[in-house]
Amino acid sequence: MASKPGLLVTGASGFVGRHVVAQGRERFDIVATGRGSRPDWLPADVAWRTVDLLNRTSVADLPDDFPYVLHLASETVPSKFSTYDPLLDSVEMTLNLCRHLRSGRLLFASSCLIYAASSQPMTEEAPLDPRGHYGLTKQLCEAIVSRAASEGIIETAIARPFNHIGTGMRPDLVIPSIVRRVQDAEDGASILMAGLDSVRDFLDVEDIVEAYFAILGISPTQDRIFNVSSGVATSIGDVVRTVARVLGKPIGEVVFADRGNSADDTSxxxxxASKLRTLTNWAPQIGLEESLQKLTLSASAH
Known part of the structure; x- marks a missing residue:
């Protein structure tokens, strides 16, 4: 049996990282990393390295020749970026990692929030105008990753995923909050939402992870940036109504306060993701309703 290629995953204990481990362990020889000790949930056949990416001495203890690296480590909730501290930490972690590596291909998980507001589906060539400190963080880290590639030491690619849904999401995020709000509502009651009836492009985290694996397999070119999106526009109101349908819960009107929750909240x-679809066989396999079914079942189990 051929040996599996090595894959270093930073931020492996996070929401997306756990799915990367679950979906990738049969395809890659995974080395999962994080600041803490080995998580209880980590399968026995997956190696764990405790690494502080903010500490260059700690980073130096890692091998520098992984065939593949998936860089997920970062604060991932835009509302946490009320100061510049998470920005500076993310930039330093990315810089330390890129300085350390001496070969292989690195994929950086960026974000759709680096794009300027637009009423049209965004391609990779769409104008950039990061919203809030979170989007700016991703833009700065993209620049570091691109510079590492231009210096010829490692190959790099950048993924710009759109809105995630999936089991294991932080309970304070919008989608889990909607699930709880609908669950707790009286039958037939109106659902009051604090923000805008925004339109988003939702993807199941399992589909996002498969996109990351597909991007890692693309031969390096000058064009290294890939959207990860469904192309399907879904309003938050439609999400609320879909959650109610999944739960079998009769609800009344969905009412919005019509004001953004943060600088990242755009309509x-x-x-x-036409480019990614053209270059690979990737396409989303899990629809919104199925994603919400899995999420509600997971929430009910805890």
Whole structure:
């Protein structure tokens, strides 16, 4: 049996990282990393390295020749970026990692929030105008990753995923909050939402992970940036109504306060992943309703 290629995963204990481990362990020889000790949930056949990417001495203890690296380590909730501290930490972690590596291909998980507001589906060539500190963080880290590639030491690619849904999401995020709100509502009651009836492009985290694996397999070219999106525009109101349908819960009107929750809250964010679809066989396999079914079942089990 041929040996599996090595894959270093930073931020492996996070929401996306756990799915990367679950979906990738049969295809890659995974080395999962994080600041803490080995998680209880990590399968026995997956190696764990405790690494502080903010500490260059700690980073130096890692091998520098992984065939593949998936860089997920970062604060991932835009509302946490009220100061510049998470920005500076993310930039330093990315810089330390890129300085350390001496070969292989690195994929950086960026975000759709680096794009300027647009009423049209965004391609990779769409104008950039990061919203809030979170989007700016991703833009700065993209620049570091691109510079590492231009210096010829490692190959790099950048993924710009759109809105995630999936089991294991932080309970304070919008989608899990909607699930709880509908669950707790009286039958037939109106659902009051604090923000805008924004339109988003939702993807199941399992589909996003498969996109990351597909991007890692693309031969390096000068064009290294890939949207990861469904291209389907879904309003938050439609999400609320879909959750109610999944739960079998009769609800009344969905009412919005019509004001953004943060600098990152824009009315329409929808992506165009035609480039990724053309270069690979990737396409989303899990629809919104199925994603919400899995999420509600997971929430009920805890």
């Amino acid at each position: 329409i964010v929808v992506g165009d």
